[in-house]
Amino acid sequence: MGRDFYKKIFQGIIMVEKTGNKIFNKFNSASLMQATYLASENFQLRALFEAKDDILNNGKYNEINFYRILDGLLDAETERKLIIDALKNKDPLLMEEIIELIDLPYENVIYNIIYIKEQGFIKEIVEEEKTKKEVNGETKVETTLIYKYILNNFSNGFKENFFEPVSIVFDSGYCCNCGWCSSVCPLDAIKVSSDNLEIDQDLCIKCGLCYSVCPRSFSIDQVYNNLYQTNKSLQFSNKIGFYRSSYSGHTTNENIEEVKQDGGVVTALLEYLLANNLVDAIVAVQHSEDLWKPEPVIVDEISDLYKTAGTKYANSPSLNIIDQTKIYDRIAVVGVPCMMKALFKGALFPASIPFFTNIKIKIGLFCMESFSYDNIINLVKDKFEKELSDIVKMNIDKGKFIVNLTSGEELKVPLKEVQSYARDTCHYCDDLTSDFADISVGSIGSQAGWSSVILRSEEGEKIYMDAVKSGLIKSKKLTEVKPGKFLVEKIGGIKRKKCKPIRWKEI
Ligand SMILES: Cc1cc2nc3c(=O)[nH]c(=O)nc-3n(C[C@H](O)[C@H](O)[C@H](O)COP(=O)(O)OP(=O)(O)OC[C@H]3O[C@@H](n4cnc5c(N)ncnc54)[C@H](O)[C@@H]3O)c2cc1C
Ligand code: SF4
Ligand code: SF4
Ligand code: SF4
Structure with missing residues (x-):
């Protein structure tokens, strides 16, 4: 079975016009072959490969998409096996020390280490480091957490962790009903509504893809911190995350003025993106037939955009419809912080390639609760x-x-x-300001009729600054308005503190 499976995967992968993964050039062919062979034993690869006909018949992923995902998964698993090999007989190491040890791009090492931890191959050791600091003549002790990683002991019949379908997340009360798992599932086995999640067990192949991408399954805080902390163009606050710059803005467009929630910055940015042909469509939320009940919607005309403006405080499973955007090459997605985290996670795991490559810009709202x-x-x-x-x-x-x-x-x-x-699941959320978005927008920090805007990615910053230059948005620095960034950070910190930890042992 092993060799046959391995051969068939490679035949398929040729279909995705594989040009040879340069990442692996530095490894000798024997260790690379061994790592790839071990990778092909991975439960997700096997479950997917064996269900190939059913997946293609379902129609969500065509043969090219299917092998693209499989190829990504095989590469990512190969990297993980190379990392495991390099960690053999090593003492607990810091992430930076592991990065030094392995000839792979540093970001791949970071997200793969966290994934390998979830698979059960390595253990995370958290140590406290205390440092004394003089503040206003008083000595204060600051505690920093240091994370180290060591291989688990494989001698006593070690088994790789299988990722369960996300029913485990829903049954434990942690699901935030973002809808992402339902878009990703290759067999459309998951139905997510604003207050429910159901899995059709007859369709489910236990591939665990849904669990890998779910924002509530395993934590990616360490991936986020390690990925961005060395980026010199980013500022960091442990209350509002990594960002490039922050502003307070409002739209100059009268159509938006009539329907907007705060400064109308979100709708103005969406209009800018559509009008300048930077995206083909937008995933947003409008009122459904039931007044104030949000309904996720795909918009490709500016006139329809105005129906989406304004905040609906009931939660919307917006990511349910991402798979329906396949006909568009480039989309923007608007959503609350848990959705931004879901999209970020789905671009890293399990295959380090996004499931839907058309998501070009993520606009995240501030959100205390829904x-x-x-x-x-x-x-x-x-x-x-x-x-x-x-x-x-x-x-x-x-x-x-x-x-x-x-x-x-x-x-x-x-x-x-x-x-x-408020929904109980929101008590497990520590993100006020959509840390994982390209652009985050909320009302806290700005005057009435204005929005606070946090620009996080380079693309996000360019889009906002260009929209300002075009005259569609008026903008001031968030540090120059009252109450400004101080209040955003304060409320962001309160949300982090209030957040209840997810404890799987209580299931
Ligand atoms: C549930 C929820 C809670 C919020 N809590 C806070 C808060 O505590 N503090 C704070 O400062 N800001 C909060 N916001 C954000 C704030 O209400 C505004 O959305 C934000 O300031 C942008 O204003 P705007 O005028 O630029 O947006 P607009 O131009 O009016 O556009 C609003 C956008 O929000 C989208 N949207 C509306 N409802 C939802 C929904 N339920 N789910 C996903 N997308 C939706 C629409 O599709 C539209 O694109 C919250 C938003 C939501 C949806
Ligand atoms: S991906 Fe979203 S909808 Fe699916 S289980 Fe996780 S939190 Fe719930
Ligand atoms: S429900 Fe989850 S585990 Fe089951 S087939 Fe869908 S993605 Fe795979
Ligand atoms: S507080 Fe907002 S972002 Fe967090 S889980 Fe609830 S709806 Fe999602």
Whole structure:
């Protein structure tokens, strides 16, 4: 079975116009062959390969897509086996020391180490380092966590961890209903709604792809920190993540002005992207037939974009529809932080290539929490004695939950009074500002009618600055407005502190 399987995979991989992976040039052919052979034993590769006919019949991935994923997976697994080989008989090592040891691009070493840990091959050892610091004449002790990695002991019948389908995430109460697993699943076995997740066990081939990409399965904090901490063009705050620059902006477009939530920066950026042919379509959210119930939507016309503006505080499983964007070469995706993390994770794992290569720009919103649709109805009834049809706008500002009525009246209650209506899963979320997006936008930090904007990637920064140059957005530095970046960091820090840890042992 082994040799046959191995041969067939390579025959298929030739189809994806493989030009030879230069990453492996520095390894001698014997160790590379051995690593590739071991890699072909991987459970995900086998499960996928054996289900090839069913996957192609399902139609989500065509034969080229299928072998592209398999090729990526085989390369990534080969890299992992080379790393495992290099770690044999070594003491616990820092990530930087492992990077020095292995002739692979440093970013590949970083994400593969974390993946190998999840597969059970290596152990993470966390040590505390205490340093004394003089602050205003007082001596303070600062604790830094140091992460080291060592191979596990293979002598006692070691077995690679199999990744379970994501029902494990949902059944444990950790699923945030982003919908990403459903788009990725090659057999369309997963149905995600705003409050449910179901897996068709007859279709599921236990490939574990859904688990690899799920933002709630295993943590990628160490990947994120290690990947960006050496990038000199980035600033870092442990409360709002890595970023290049930050601004406060508002749109100058009157159409957007009428429908926007805060500064209309999100819709203005989306308009800029479509108008300048930088993307072909956008994944956003509009009202469904049920008022205030969000419905994910693919938009390729500017006039339809205006229907998506404004915040709907009920959660939307927007990433469900990413697989329907295949007809477009380049898309932008708008979503809350958990969705941005899902897309980032899916571009790294399991194959270090994105499942949908057409995602060009990710616009992440700030998000303290979201509500189930039923709880939005309850909240409006209980706290304001109103129906959803009475409401024209909902907003969270200066610690208050605010509703604007059709009558023109504005009502507000303290945010802490509505917190019990928030979804329980949001209590496991530590990201306020969409750390994993290209561009993050929220209201905290800016004056009413303006949006705070955090630019994280080079592409994100260029798009925003070009939209400002075009006159579509007015912009000031976030450090030059009140309350500004200070408040974004403060609330970001509060969310990190309040976040409950995910504990799989409690399942
Ligand atoms: C659930 C939720 C909670 C939020 N909590 C905070 C907060 O605590 N603090 C803060 O500063 N900002 C928060 N925001 C962001 C804020 O409400 C605005 O979306 C942001 O300031 C952008 O304003 P804008 O005028 O530029 O956006 P607009 O130009 O009005 O565009 C809004 C965009 O948001 C998208 N959208 C609307 N509802 C959803 C949804 N449910 N899921 C995914 N996308 C959606 C739309 O598709 C549209 O593209 C939250 C947003 C959401 C969706
Ligand atoms: S990918 Fe998203 S929808 Fe799927 S299990 Fe994970 S959190 Fe839930
Ligand atoms: S549900 Fe998950 S494990 Fe099952 S086939 Fe789909 S992606 Fe694979
Ligand atoms: S609080 Fe976190 S989990 Fe909840 S909707 Fe916002 S980003 Fe997603």
